[in-house]
Amino acid sequence: MAGRGASRLMLTVFTHNRCQLCVDAKEALQHVRKQVPFEITEVDIKKPGNEKWFDEYKYDVPVIHVNDEFLLWHRVNIDDTVQKLLAIQKSVK
Numbered sequence: 001m002a003g004r005g006a007s008r009l010m011l012t013v014f015t016h017n018r019c020q021l022c023v024d025a026k027e028a029l030q031h032v033r034k035q036v037p038f039e040i041t042e043v044d045i046k047k048p049g050n051e052k053w054f055d056e057y058k059y060d061v062p063v064i065h066v067n068d069e070f071l072l073w074h075r076v077n078i079d080d081t082v083q084k085l086l087a088i089q090k091s092v093k
Contacts, residue, residue: 009038028076
């Protein structure tokens, strides 16, 4: 994380297309984003080339990483996630 930009947060959401919890999590993240700016990338664990992530997270999606580190899985609590991201952002300044 130290090599990243000043307080830049990069979220990765591990998901797949038949995951209602993933839809809910992505919607909650949009609310989080209004309070803490971040970039977001989605990784479909069922797509070819993502076998590593499928093996690791097939029973746990959605899983969210921030700056390549595990942040949370299953459900996004907006307030808790805002607080976690603010703390991470502060630590990388």
